Amino acid sequence: MIDPAYHTVDGISPFLDLLISARSLYGSSGNRRRLFNRFDEILTAPIDWSAMTWNPTVTRAARPFRFRRIHLQNWKAFERAELDFSAPPERPVALIGGNNGNGKTSILEALALGLYGVRAHIDRSRLSREEGDSTTPKRSGYHQAIERAMHRQAFERGDRDMAVLIEIDCDDGPFEIERHWYFGDDGSFIEDDEELVLRSGDDRHILSPPVDVPGSEFASFEIERRIAPVSMLPFLLFDGEQIRRLAQRELGDQVRFGLESALGIGVIKALLSDLSDYARDRSKDVQADGVEASLTSQIATLTDELSSTRTDLEEVESALEPLRRRRDEIVRSIGSIGDGTYQERHAELELRKKLEAELHVARHDLLLSGVRLLPFLLIPSKLLQGVESALDAAARSTSLSRGQDERMLRELVTALGQTKPPLSREALADLTRRTQEAWKISLGTVDAPADATLHGYLVGHDARRVHELLTGSRGSARSEIEGMLHKIAQLTKSIALLEEQNVRRKRDEEDRAGLVGELERLGEKILDFEGQRRRLDQIAGKLQAQIEPLEMDLGRRKGQRRNSGYAAGGADAAKTVLHALKHSISVAMPEYYGELATALTSAYSGLAHKGIVQKVAIAHDGNVALLDALGRDLRDTDASAGENQIFAMALIASITGLGGSSLPLVIDTPLGRLDTEHRDRVLDYLTSRRSQTILLSQPEEVSGRYYDRIKSRVGSEHHLVYRSEGGGLGETLVEKGYFPRRAA
Amino acid sequence: MNQVRPPLQIGDIARADFRTSFVADAENSRIQKTLELPYRYQPARLALSLSLAQPTPPAPITDSGGRPIRGDTLFGQDEADLTLWVALVVEHSGVVGLTRREFQDVVAAHWARGMAALSRTEKSSSSIEDAFAQLISDAPSR
Numbered sequence: 001m002i003d004p005a006y007h008t009v010d011g012i013s014p015f016l017d018l019l020i021s022a023r024s025l026y027g028s029s030g031n032r033r034r035l036f037n038r039f040d041e042i043l044t045a046p047i048d049w050s051a052m053t054w055n056p057t058v059t060r061a062a063r064p065f066r067f068r069r070i071h072l073q074n075w076k077a078f079e080r081a082e083l084d085f086s087a088p089p090e091r092p093v094a095l096i097g098g099n100n101g102n103g104k105t106s107i108l109e110a111l112a113l114g115l116y117g118v119r120a121h122i123d124r125s126r127l128s129r130e131e132g133d134s135t136t137p138k139r140s141g142y143h144q145a146i147e148r149a150m151h152r153q154a155f156e157r158g159d160r161d162m163a164v165l166i167e168i169d170c171d172d173g174p175f176e177i178e179r180h181w182y183f184g185d186d187g188s189f190i191e192d193d194e195e196l197v198l199r200s201g202d203d204r205h206i207l208s209p210p211v212d213v214p215g216s217e218f219a220s221f222e223i224e225r226r227i228a229p230v231s232m233l234p235f236l237l238f239d240g241e242q243i244r245r246l247a248q249r250e251l252g253d254q255v256r257f258g259l260e261s262a263l264g265i266g267v268i269k270a271l272l273s274d275l276s277d278y279a280r281d282r283s284k285d286v287q288a289d290g291v292e293a294s295l296t297s298q299i300a301t302l303t304d305e306l307s308s309t310r311t312d313l314e315e316v317e318s319a320l321e322p323l324r325r326r327r328d329e330i331v332r333s334i335g336s337i338g339d340g341t342y343q344e345r346h347a348e349l350e351l352r353k354k355l356e357a358e359l360h361v362a363r364h365d366l367l368l369s370g371v372r373l374l375p376f377l378l379i380p381s382k383l384l385q386g387v388e389s390a391l392d393a394a395a396r397s398t399s400l401s402r403g404q405d406e407r408m409l410r411e412l413v414t415a416l417g418q419t420k421p422p423l424s425r426e427a428l429a430d431l432t433r434r435t436q437e438a439w440k441i442s443l444g445t446v447d448a449p450a451d452a453t454l455h456g457y458l459v460g461h462d463a464r465r466v467h468e469l470l471t472g473s474r475g476s477a478r479s480e481i482e483g484m485l486h487k488i489a490q491l492t493k494s495i496a497l498l499e500e501q502n503v504r505r506k507r508d509e510e511d512r513a514g515l516v517g518e519l520e521r522l523g524e525k526i527l528d529f530e531g532q533r534r535r536l537d538q539i540a541g542k543l544q545a546q547i548e549p550l551e552m553d554l555g556r557r558k559g560q561r562r563n564s565g566y567a568a569g570g571a572d573a574a575k576t577v578l579h580a581l582k583h584s585i586s587v588a589m590p591e592y593y594g595e596l597a598t599a600l601t602s603a604y605s606g607l608a609h610k611g612i613v614q615k616v617a618i619a620h621d622g623n624v625a626l627l628d629a630l631g632r633d634l635r636d637t638d639a640s641a642g643e644n645q646i647f648a649m650a651l652i653a654s655i656t657g658l659g660g661s662s663l664p665l666v667i668d669t670p671l672g673r674l675d676t677e678h679r680d681r682v683l684d685y686l687t688s689r690r691s692q693t694i695l696l697s698q699p700e701e702v703s704g705r706y707y708d709r710i711k712s713r714v715g716s717e718h719h720l721v722y723r724s725e726g727g728g729l730g731e732t733l734v735e736k737g738y739f740p741r742r743a744a
Numbered sequence: 745m746n747q748v749r750p751p752l753q754i755g756d757i758a759r760a761d762f763r764t765s766f767v768a769d770a771e772n773s774r775i776q777k778t779l780e781l782p783y784r785y786q787p788a789r790l791a792l793s794l795s796l797a798q799p800t801p802p803a804p805i806t807d808s809g810g811r812p813i814r815g816d817t818l819f820g821q822d823e824a825d826l827t828l829w830v831a832l833v834v835e836h837s838g839v840v841g842l843t844r845r846e847f848q849d850v851v852a853a854h855w856a857r858g859m860a861a862l863s864r865t866e867k868s869s870s871s872i873e874d875a876f877a878q879l880i881s882d883a884p885s886r
Contacts, residue, residue, distance in 0.1 A: 363872050367779060370876055371786040375793035377880055379832060383796065387828075387835040453840045455831060457752040465824045466831065481880065488873040 016052060018042045019577070021217050023271050024119070032277065039278045043573035050576050054268055054584040064171065064662055065227055066092075066692040067111070071165035074151035076106040077722070077732040083107070085694065087715020093687045094694040095702060097739045098720030103732040104696040108237050108668050109149070114164030114179050115223060116230045117194065117216075118142045123230045123266070146181050146189045153731065155187060170226050175200050177223060198222055224264075228663060231266035235655045239668035239696075246651070247644040251624035251635070254648060255600075258655040259592055259622075268581055275574045282571035295554040299547055306543040313536045320529045327522045330515045345505075352498045359491040366484045373477040376470075388470055390455045394463035409439050592658070593618035599657055603650035606685045607678070608643060616650075645674070649682060653689070662691035671701050679706065687713040699739050707738070749841050754823065756844045757830055761812035764788075764855035769810025771863050772855075779872055784811075785818050791858030792829070792851070794865075794879070796836050802853035810852075818851075 019042055026035035043049070067085050072078040085094045098104045112120040121142040150162050165178040176199040184190055196219050198207040209218030224230060234242055235258065246254055260266055376384065413432050416423070423431065458466075600616040604626075613634060617625040625633040656663040665686065671679045683702070686693045687710040695702060702710070717738035724730035763769070768791070775787045795802055819829035834842055837850050865882075869875035 364780070366876060367781055367786065367872060370872075371781075371789050374790055374876075374879065375796065375829075375832065378793040378797040379836075380797060380799065383799075383832065383836055387831045390835065391831060454838070455834060456841070457754055457757075457830065457834075458827070461754055461823065461827055463827075466827045469824045469828055470831075478880075481876065485873050485877055492871075492873075 015042060015045065015047065015049075016054060016581075019271055019275070020267055021221075023267075023274055024220055025214060025217055032274070035274065036278050036281060039275070039574065040282075040570050043570040043577070049573045050580050052577050052580045052584075054581050055588065064691060065175075066169045066664055067094075067166065067666075067694065068169050068174070069165075069167040070107070070110065070114075071163070071167075072107075072110055073161070073163040073165075074154040074159055075110050075162055075164055076149050076151065077103045077730075078106065078110075078734070079151050079154050079731045081732070081734040083716075083718055083734055085692070085716045089690075091713055091715030092690065092692045093710055093713045094692065094716045094718075095714050095738050096694065096696045096718045096720065097699055097702070098696065098732075099699060099722070102720040102722045104668050104720065105239065106149075106732075107696060108239065108666060110164045111166065111666060112233055112237050113146075113149075114166045114177060115227065116220075116233065117179060117196065119220060119230045120233055121145060123233055143189045146194075147183070147187060150181070150183055150187065150189075151731070153725065155183065160185070168227065172226075173201050174204070175226050176204060229261075229264035229267065231261040231264055232656070232663070235261060235652050235665075236663055237666040237668075238652065240670065240672040243645055243648050243652070243670075247648040251626075251644075251647060252618075252622050254651050255593075255596065255618055255624055256589070256622045258651045259589060259596060259658075262655045262658050263588070263592065265585055265589075268585065272578055272581055275578050279571045279574040279578065282574065292554065292557050295550050295557070299550050299554060302543050302547045302550070306540060306547065309536055309540045309543060313533060313540060316529050316533045316536060320526065320533065323522055323526050323529065327519065327526060330519045330522070334512055334515055334519075348498060348501065352495060352502075355491050355495050355498070359488060359495060362484060362488045362491055366481070366488060369480060369484060373473060373481055376473045376477040377481060384470065384474060388467065388474075391458070391463045391467035391470060394455060394458040394461075395467050409436060412439070589622065590620050593620070593622065596654055596658065599654035600650055603653045603685070604647060606688075607646045607650050607653075607681050646678065646682075649685075653685065656691070657689075662689060664692035664694065665689070666694040666696070668696040669698060669701060670695055671697070671706075680709065683710055703739070749843055752830070752834070752842050752844055752847055754827055754830065757819070757847065758814075758816040758823075758826055760815045760844060760848060762815060762818050762848055762851050762855070763808045763810040763812045764852045764859065765805045765807050766809025768805070768856040768859040771859050772810070775859075775862060775866055778866065783817075784813055787859070787862065788813065788818060788855055789829075791856075791862050792833075792854050793858065794861040795854035795858030796832055798857070801837065802850070802857040804849060804853050805856045808852060810855075 019039070022035060022038040022042060026032070026038060069085065070081075070083040072081040072083075075081075083096065087094070096104065096107065116123070146162075151159070160183045161180055162183070163178065163180040165176065168175045168177070176197075178197040178199070180195040180197075181189055182193040182195070196216070198219055199205060200207055207218075207222060209215045220230075228236060234246075246257070249257065260269065412435055416431050416435065417428060419428075422428075597616050597618040600618075601614075604613060604616055605611070612628050613626045614629045615627045617627055619625065624635075626635050628634055652665070656665060667686070670686065671682060674682060683706055686695070718734050718736060719739050721733045721735055722730055723733055764772070772784060772787045772791070775781075776784060779787070781787060816826060819826040830847070833847065833850055833854065836854075839846070842850070865875050865878055869878055
């Protein structure tokens with residue numbers, strides 16, 4: 001059964017928990033490779049790391065608890081011991097007396113290591129480390145401490161087991177932490193040979209980790225959840241030395257340290273430190289001595305250049321294209337323009353000349369013919385017909401002369417008178433008359449006296465020829481003239497065609513000249529652009545040639561990096577988380593300053609004997625001011641060492657009471673360095689707390705009137721008795737009751 | 745008044761001089777030149793034809809300032825040609841017993857009237873063939 005609390009870590013991002021748990025699993029070993037690999041796995045998750053926040057109000061805040069009983073087995077001077085702190089709530093003070101060397105500090109250490117194991121060892125040195133001691137506590141140091149803690153005599157007797165059992169009363173019932181350390185025969189503490197058993201509830205049910213959760217991690221989580229973060233250890237279990245150390249620090253530092261401890265920021269800070277190292281480490285990996293970054297940047301630069309070159313190329317191409325098209329057009333149209341060779345043009349010219357000559361002749365002929373024939377076309381037919389018939393008549397009448405007619409008629413009439421037998425006079429006269437009439441009719445002279453008069457000039461002329469001329473000309477005039485007109489039209493047309501051709505050629509020649517000029521200009525432009533294109537092509541090719549090996553190299557490197565498991569994004573994610581968490585802390589811390597200042601004012605005024613500090617103020621940056629009634633900071637005037645210790649004590653008390661809860665205090669030799677008045681006040685203060693206070697003191701420290709002062713609050717009393725066993729090494733026994741001497 | 749009307753004789757006409765008005769003669773020369781015609785009689789014959797195409801008798805001319813041209817030149821060396829022209833002029837006039845003198849006057853009038861018509865046509869034509877085509881198309885079909 002999975003404890004739900006384990007997963008819903010009070011609202012903290014589960015990824016933050018993953019990181020923290022990775023730290024607690026792997027962080028304490030010297031080699032951080034495993035931790036960083038785990039970080040790789042976590043930080044490559046595709047989430048928005050910048051959203052990561054750390055919220056201290058829901059952190060593993062301490063919850064009130066009391067130590068009920070402590071069992072020690074082979075722990076240092078104690079072969080077997082039991083300290084029982086059970087007492088009624090109104091008696092929260094436990095007194096443990098013991099002389100120096102009798103094992104008071106051993107009990108403190110048993111609590112610390114029993115509760116937190118190796119993490120206590122690591123964290124306990126935090127206070128001194130932050131003072132400037134840079135040595136990081138190691139597991140090996142823990143091993144040595146554990147080995148030294150084994151009770152010598154028991155080991156020599158054959159025991160190989162050392163144990164601390166801490167019984168605690170928590171809010172939700174009893175809780176037991178039992179830790180065993182096992183040793184080899186040579187006395188060495190074997191790695192991981194540490195057994196931790198957690199029990200809870202009245203039936204002491206053993207808590208077992210959920211599947212897939214490492215036991216140690218689970219245990220740490222459970223302990224911190226039920227008791228307090230390990231970072232609170234300096235405020236739970238401390239001695240005069242620790243107070244002194246704390247007191248040496250500037251008050252602001254004390255406050256920050258205390259608050260960070262209380263809020264568990266220490267864990268976060270350690271995580272931040274690891275993440276910072278991790279980011280640096282992985283950046284180193286990613287950058288791979290800068291080669292990869294350099295490759296990337298080189299490729300980017302070259303690619304930019306290449307793309308700009310290609311853009312230029314495209315521009316040149318698009319400028320070139322229409323120029324070429326135009327060039328082809330011109331070449332085609334020049335080809336299509338009649339080539340008009342000299343011979344052709346010469347022949348054409350000759351032809352034209354010939355045609356023009358022909359036309360001239362034709363026109364002349366037309367004129368001549370026209371002059372000759374036009375009358376027959378122009379003069380109306382009626383007139384022509386009149387002339388024609390007159391000529392016809394004249395032609396016939398003029399075939400014989402008038403004299404001949406009359407002579408022939410006379411001879412005819414004479415011949416009629418000589419007929420045999422002779423005709424009668426009447427018959428002859430009638431025949432003669434009839435012959436003469438017929439003669440006249442046959443010659444046509446009887447009914448044409450007018451025409452004969454009108455065209456009388458024709459007499460004696462060859463009218464037949466004129467008649468033939470007229471009729472011949474009339475018949476052929478139109479066709480002859482029209483034929484000539486047609487011929488002229490043909491010639492004119494041919495000449496016009498030649499002229500047209502000539503004009504076209506001239507135009508073409510002009511066009512051609514224009515085109516040739518344009519072609520030349522185009523050619524120059526094209527040449528220029530082609531030059532540009534060649535140059536750009538070369539540049540692009542060169543760039544491409546530069547980019548390719550770089551990309552191959554980069555790809556190879558990336559492939560190698562992938563294979564080697566480096567997470568490129570890890571470093572970035574880690575940096576993001578760092579930034580986000582630092583921001584969270586810087587925001588969260590001041591929220592607690594007010595509460596802490598109030599608690600400090602109360603604690604300090606209870607502890608300090610000078611009543612002049614009216615108020616402890618914590619500024620936004622964590623700096624502390626001790627203000628008097630007038631609001632002046634007393635720190636400007638005086639702060640004695642004693643007062644510093646008082647402040648440290650007050651801080652411890654305030655820190656353990658933060659958040660309304662009140663944690664037990666286990667104090668070793670609490671009053672050692674204090675003057676009498678302070679002892680009273682400190683004792684009064686400590687014993688007046690509602691929560692458990694375990695005082696480990698020397699006989700003279702809490703005795704006499706001091707003892708009397710607190711007696712009513714004391715719930716349990718023990719004292720440590722050292723018993724020597726001959727050879728020098730002895731053991732400490734725990735006996736009930738405070739100092740018998742005093743009791744006696 | 746002389747009662748004797750000597751009849752028209754072809755021979756007389758061939759030998760006679762013909763002249764038209766000064767204006768018509770000048771126009772005759774111009775057209776001869778324009779149309780590049782070698783002889784004066786050529787425009788004159790065209791003019792006569794154009795005038796003969798009109799049925800009405802031409803108005804007599806008031807002056808005879810034109811240069812003379814012999815009948816056989818005006819109408820043709822060939823007697824048939826000459827006779828035909830005479831026949832045409834006489835037939836158009838319809839006057840019986842036309843004397844040589846009268847014939848000369850009628851020809852002068854026809855020459856002048858025809859020359860005016862020819863001048864108009866010539867001026868409105870771009871070429872000789874155009875003018876001819878125009879003349880032919882203007883001429884009565886029968």
